[in-house]
Amino acid sequence: MTSRQRRQIFDAVLIPILAIITGLAFSSVFVLMTSTPPLVAYQEMFKAGFGCERLDNCSFFLTLERATPLILTGLSAVVAFRSGLFSIGQEGQFLLGALMAAWIGYAIQLPPVIHSLVILAIAMAIGAAYAFIPAILKLRLNVNEIISTIILNSIAALFVTYMVNFPLRANRSSTASTPIIHASAELPSFFPGSHWGVGFLIAVAATIFVWFFLWRTVPGYEQRMSGQAPFFARFGGIRSERAAIRGMLISGALAGLAGAIEVLGVNRQIVAGFSSGLGFDGVLVAILGQAHPLGVFLVAILFAGIRLGSQIGLQITTNIPRELGGGILALIILFVSARSLFGDVINLFRNSFGTGRGIPKEDKA
Amino acid sequence: MPAVEMQGITKYFASSQVLANDAVDLSVGQGEVHALVGENGAGKTTLMNILFGLTRPDRGTIRLNGTPVQIPHPNEAIRLGIGMVHQHFKLVPSFTVAQNILLGIEPSRYGLLDQRDENAAVKKLADEFGLPVDPAAVVGELSVGLQQRVEILKALQREARILILDEPTAVLTPQEARELFTVIRDLAKRGQTVIFITHKLLEVIEVADQVSVMRAGRMIGSKPVRETNLKEMARMMVGREVLLTVDKKPVEPGEIVLEVEHLLVAGVGGHTAISDLSFNVRAGEIVGIAGVSGNGQTELVDAITGLQPVDGGTIRLLRNEITNQPVGDRREQGMAHIPEDRLRTGLNLETNLDENVIVSRYREPEFQHYGLQDRAHIQKLAEWVVTQFSVASARPGEDIATLSGGNLQKVVLGRELSGSPKLIIANQPTRGLDVGSIEFVHRTLVDARDRGAAVLLISVELDEILALSDRILVLFRGRIAGEFQDEQATKEQLGILMAGGVIEEEAS
Numbered sequence: 001m002t003s004r005q006r007r008q009i010f011d012a013v014l015i016p017i018l019a020i021i022t023g024l025a026f027s028s029v030f031v032l033m034t035s036t037p038p039l040v041a042y043q044e045m046f047k048a049g050f051g052c053e054r055l056d057n058c059s060f061f062l063t064l065e066r067a068t069p070l071i072l073t074g075l076s077a078v079v080a081f082r083s084g085l086f087s088i089g090q091e092g093q094f095l096l097g098a099l100m101a102a103w104i105g106y107a108i109q110l111p112p113v114i115h116s117l118v119i120l121a122i123a124m125a126i127g128a129a130y131a132f133i134p135a136i137l138k139l140r141l142n143v144n145e146i147i148s149t150i151i152l153n154s155i156a157a158l159f160v161t162y163m164v165n166f167p168l169r170a171n172r173s174s175t176a177s178t179p180i181i182h183a184s185a186e187l188p189s190f191f192p193g194s195h196w197g198v199g200f201l202i203a204v205a206a207t208i209f210v211w212f213f214l215w216r217t218v219p220g221y222e223q224r225m226s227g228q229a230p231f232f233a234r235f236g237g238i239r240s241e242r243a244a245i246r247g248m249l250i251s252g253a254l255a256g257l258a259g260a261i262e263v264l265g266v267n268r269q270i271v272a273g274f275s276s277g278l279g280f281d282g283v284l285v286a287i288l289g290q291a292h293p294l295g296v297f298l299v300a301i302l303f304a305g306i307r308l309g310s311q312i313g314l315q316i317t318t319n320i321p322r323e324l325g326g327g328i329l330a331l332i333i334l335f336v337s338a339r340s341l342f343g344d345v346i347n348l349f350r351n352s353f354g355t356g357r358g359i360p361k362e363d364k365a
Numbered sequence: 366m367p368a369v370e371m372q373g374i375t376k377y378f379a380s381s382q383v384l385a386n387d388a389v390d391l392s393v394g395q396g397e398v399h400a401l402v403g404e405n406g407a408g409k410t411t412l413m414n415i416l417f418g419l420t421r422p423d424r425g426t427i428r429l430n431g432t433p434v435q436i437p438h439p440n441e442a443i444r445l446g447i448g449m450v451h452q453h454f455k456l457v458p459s460f461t462v463a464q465n466i467l468l469g470i471e472p473s474r475y476g477l478l479d480q481r482d483e484n485a486a487v488k489k490l491a492d493e494f495g496l497p498v499d500p501a502a503v504v505g506e507l508s509v510g511l512q513q514r515v516e517i518l519k520a521l522q523r524e525a526r527i528l529i530l531d532e533p534t535a536v537l538t539p540q541e542a543r544e545l546f547t548v549i550r551d552l553a554k555r556g557q558t559v560i561f562i563t564h565k566l567l568e569v570i571e572v573a574d575q576v577s578v579m580r581a582g583r584m585i586g587s588k589p590v591r592e593t594n595l596k597e598m599a600r601m602m603v604g605r606e607v608l609l610t611v612d613k614k615p616v617e618p619g620e621i622v623l624e625v626e627h628l629l630v631a632g633v634g635g636h637t638a639i640s641d642l643s644f645n646v647r648a649g650e651i652v653g654i655a656g657v658s659g660n661g662q663t664e665l666v667d668a669i670t671g672l673q674p675v676d677g678g679t680i681r682l683l684r685n686e687i688t689n690q691p692v693g694d695r696r697e698q699g700m701a702h703i704p705e706d707r708l709r710t711g712l713n714l715e716t717n718l719d720e721n722v723i724v725s726r727y728r729e730p731e732f733q734h735y736g737l738q739d740r741a742h743i744q745k746l747a748e749w750v751v752t753q754f755s756v757a758s759a760r761p762g763e764d765i766a767t768l769s770g771g772n773l774q775k776v777v778l779g780r781e782l783s784g785s786p787k788l789i790i791a792n793q794p795t796r797g798l799d800v801g802s803i804e805f806v807h808r809t810l811v812d813a814r815d816r817g818a819a820v821l822l823i824s825v826e827l828d829e830i831l832a833l834s835d836r837i838l839v840l841f842r843g844r845i846a847g848e849f850q851d852e853q854a855t856k857e858q859l860g861i862l863m864a865g866g867v868i869e870e871e872a873s
Contacts, residue, residue: 218736221720221727229713234672235704236724237693 011290016299016336019288020306023332030327036318045325048313049305059313061194063305065266068196069094070300071203072258073282074289075210076251080131081291082214083247084227084240085138089149090255091279092156093130097123097259099160102270103168105181105263115184120202120260127256128249130156135248139241153279164272176272187265199265204297206254211293213250223247255279288336299336306332366431368527368558369393369416374425376411385411386422387582393527393575395430396556398549400569400590403579404602404799405770409562412579413529416560417449418442429527448520449529452536454512456519458505462498463487466519490522495551509657510541517548528552530561534568538657539827539860546572564799566598567828578602603801611807614815616835616851619648622683622788622819623669629677630664630843638664639843642678646788651810651820653834657863658825661843663705666792666823670702671695682788696725701786703777705793705823707770711777714766718759719747722780729784750779754809771802778809789813792823807833827856827863839863 028038052058073090080087100123110118133152137143170179189197214220225233226240227247233240258278263270285303289295310325369391376386385408393399403409414420416427418436427434429445436442442449456465463483464471472482480501487500496514504512513533520528530549534542549559549572563569569576569590577587578601585601600606623646632638638661646652656662667673669680671692680688687695696702702725704710712721723732723743732742747761754775759768765776774794781789791810795803810833814820824830830837837849839862846862 216737216740218727218733218738221723221738224716225713225720225724228715229709231706231710232713232724234692235670235702235710237691237696237728238724239691239693 009292009294011292011295013295013298015290016288016295016302019335019338020302020332022335023328026335027328027331030324031320034318034320034324036320041314041318041320044317045306045309045313045328047309048317049307049309055191056193058191058193059308060305061191061196063301063308064200065194065196066304066308067301068199068203068265069258069262069278070281070285070304071297072206072254072261073279074285074296074300075206075282075293076254076258077283077286078289078291078293078296079210079214079223079247079254080251081286082227083223083244083251084230085135085145085244085247085251087131087134087145087149087248087251088280088283089131089134089145089152089252090258090282091277092149092153093127093252093255094259094262094279094282095153095156095160095274096130097127097256098263098270098274099163099168099259100126100256101185101260101263102178102181103163105185105268106179109182110184112184115182116187116264119185119264120257123256123260124253125256127252127254127259129252131248131252131255132245135245139244160270160274161272164270164274168270170269178270180269181264185264186268187261189265195266197265199261202257202261206257207293207297210254214293219243219246255282258282284333288333303329366395367392367428368395368397368430369560370428370431371412371416372426372428374412374415374427375423376408376415376420377423384582386415386425389425389579389582389584391577391584392587393558393560395558396553397558397575398553398573399558399560400573400576401560401562401579402564402566402569402576402598402602404564404801405797406581407579407602407799408582409579410531413449413531413560413562416442417447417529443523443525446524446526447529448517448523448525448527450513450516450520450531450533452531452533454516456504456512456515458503460504461500462502462504462507462515462518463500465504465515466490466500466522468519470523487518487522490518494518494521494555496548508541509536510538510544513537513541513545514548525557527558527560530559532562532564534563534565536658538864539856540864542568564602566595566602566800569598570595580604599800602799605801611811611832613811613833616650618650618835619817620683621645622648623821624681624684625669625678626681627678628665628668628675628680630661630668630673631676632661632664632843637676637843639668642843642845644838644845644848646819646821648787648819649814649817650835651814651822651833653830653837654821654823654840655827655830655837655859655863656823656825656840660840660863662792662823662825662840664843665840666702666705666790669821670700670790693728697728699784699787701725701781701784701789703781703789703791703794705796707774707777712765712773716764717762718751718765718776719743719761721765721776722747722750722783725780726784746783750776750783754779754805771798771805774798774802774806778806782809782813785816786813786818789818789820790823791820793825794822795824795826795829803829827859830859831856 024042031038031041048059049063050060052060073094076090101119104119104122134145134148137148138145164178165176168178169176187198189195214224222238222243225238226243230240285296285300289299306329310328311322314320314325315322371391374386374389377384389412391412401409411420415422418439418441427436434445466487467483471478472486484500491498496518498511498514504515533545537545553559573590575587576590576593576598578585578598580602626643628639628642629637630639664673668675671690675688679686682695682698682700685698708714723746726732732739744761750756751759756772756775759765759772759776794806810820822833831854835851837854839846839859841862
């Protein structure tokens with residue numbers, strides 16, 4: 001492993017941890033206002049996010065369940081970013097993947113396993129197809145992918161709302177929803193009490209796949225070079241247009257997969273207002289995880305755990321309102337983004353681990 | 366009493382861990398033309414940036430005419446009578462000459478600007494210093510030489526007594542450079558002090574009174590120019606003996622490798638960048654394309670290498686038409702490309718050495734199996750580049766961003782020459798390099814030619830073209846203005862052809 005790769009992994013792990021510590025330290029001020037001792041509050045928070053009492057009542061499993069779609073949408077963003085496209089279309093691709101899963105889940109009958117595999121494949125295809133639109137718009141008409149993906153997200157959200165309210169509506173109950181999927185389509189959970197299950201394994205596999213693809217394969221090399229240094233890539237003979245399209249297709253497939261897993265493994269149907277923000281959170285997770293698959297994997301779990309702990313754990317066991325929990329989460333995110341704040345600490349760590357040059361603090365030379 | 370006296374100037378850049386100036390002393394006499402020479406990264410520009418208030422020294426004192434001064438900001442430098450002309454001009458292209466020169470100090474009447482007043486003031490200044498310009502001309506439409514003159518006038522208008530010129534000839538034609546030297550001599554006669562940064566030693570001999578040589582952040586020595594010579598200065602700069610000429614065997618041209626016929630390339634804004642251009646390059650010869658930059662060089666190279674589509678004509682590589690082939694296919698047939706912009710095009714500074722040396726060859730079966738990269742072989746290639754091209758301080762797997770310009774260019778050369786290419790397109794291969802690295806690049810290109818490669822050399826440096834080429838073509842406004850066999854060409858003839866259009870323009 002080269003020193004750069006060591007450094008990348010180091011950053012991907014260390015920065016989120018430092019950010020959490022700093023974020024919690026700052027949040028103490030607000031926690032104190034509620035006259036709860038911060039240490040007690042944080043203890044409760046971590047218990048609710050990362051604790052595990054019994055296998056059938058384990059909040060950490062819930063965290064892993066909530067982390068699953070974040071890992072996949074995060075990886076989706078990583079592949080797009082590494083290919084040089086700032087695609088934030090994960091939300092739309094996620095929703096369409098979910099919609100396909102909900103529909104095929106109840107509309108057709110297939111043997112178990114095969115049924116879910118077919119659905120996952122179709123959801124990936126629809127996600128990829130939806131990501132192809134901004135890719136081709138960018139290449140042919142030079143349409144900015146940030147704008148096109150935002151618009152496509154809205155279109156997908158409204159389309160899903162329409163489909164759930166009308167063509168796919170299960171019954172005339174006051175809240176519109178699609179019918180429950182057949183048991184053959186479900187992705188099983190490991191333990192009762194949470195939906196942590198096969199979907200998470202798929203996310204682990206996807207993390208390894210994305211890392212392997214980007215850093216070990218020829219097309220992955222093409223993706224990264226086109227993303228990092230487009231002139232260099234073209235000069236070397238890399239067909240950047242192909243790389244861009246390939247990157248968007250993989251990105252879309254991962255987001256579509258996330259949507260399908262959310263339906264097959266957790267919700268079993270789509271309820272109106274399903275639009276969850278998981279796609280956008282994926283963008284956030286990708287940035288916080290330094291656009292590295294391993295970083296995404298860890299950040300997604302931390303993110304899900306802290307969210308559970310701060311928004312639900314605190315509310316139940318202390319008198320801290322869940323809004324404040326959201327505030328703590330926001331502060332942590334803020335500190336992750338302020339990565340240069342940790343430059344000195346990281347340099348210290350690096351020097352003691354011998355991983356080479358640190359983050360430059362000033363750039364004048 | 367010296368006009369400028371800098372003592373013990375020390376500057377450490379923490380971010381790049383570079384000691385740019387290490388207790389540097391510099392003394393410049395009143396009315397003297399002082400050349401500051403050194404390799405890239407020797408610390409010349411840092412020293413001058415300190416004098417002009419752009420960089421703060423960690424230690425050291427500056428005296429002007431014996432008075433100690435603090436120069437925390439360029440405004441203070443200007444107040445003290447110091448002017449600097451940067452390598453990249455800081456002019457507003459859409460403003461007139463007068464508007465640029467008087468920017469920020471415009472004469473006004475009742476708070477209103479008066480263009481006639483401005484023009485008159487600039488006219489007076491230009492006459493006074495014998496630097497003719499048209500005050501009403503729009504700067505963007507002027508030649509580079511005239512733009513530089515505007516920069517100099519701008520400094521003089523602010524009553525600069527000490528003028529710093531950062532590599533002033535880098536962008537000029539030989540004729541323009543000669544005019545600049547006359548201007549510099551005139552200014553010195555009037556008592557102006559001129560410090561000019563350069564790494565072209567011939568210029569030092571031609572124009573300077575005193576030369577100071579820097580190497581690796583230290584001042585190596587300062588001498589009157591008449592007491593030194595080219596060889597000594599080169600040795601002081603590089604720290605060892607340098608070959609100033611290139612030894613070449615007589616040319617033995619083989620079969621035609623590159624054949625360009627009636628090439629037509631549209632430039633930006635619809636005008637033709639390359640019109641009806643035909644030439645060829647044979648195996649075992651170096652064909653040099655001389656020309657002032659902006660006469661179609663970039664478009665020609667991009668068309669041959671496949672980075673830009675052509676609008677007409679054909680390009681053949683070893684009789685095989687490649688006119689519309691993608692870059693990768695051309696490279697597979699043995700085309701190597703040393704690009705003019707090595708930092709953005711030639712290299713990816715965000716990644717390691719291995720991924721940089723493989724970019725032109727990553728598809729070859731040696732380096733990948735079934736779409737998986739063969740990292741061991743790629744690393745071997747990186748090692749080969751490092752050892753064969755003696756790339757100091759580069760190691761396989763490590764980042765390249767911290768390497769010096771010369772070492773970066775060695776990485777590019779190593780990669781491009783690694784596959785024994787049949788055709789090498791070298792575009793400004795020594796731009797910004799120091800004497801030692803230039804020697805290396807030249808040697809490498811001549812060696813490749815001796816091994817039978819066809820080399821197309823595009824350079825704005827006439828000395829380089831003359832030293833390396835077996836055949837010389839002059840490119841002017843996208844056409845070939847003349848062709849010479851190496852021994853027939855003189856610098857003067859080439860210079861006239863290169864500048865032909867410019868002379869016409871000034872006459873009109």
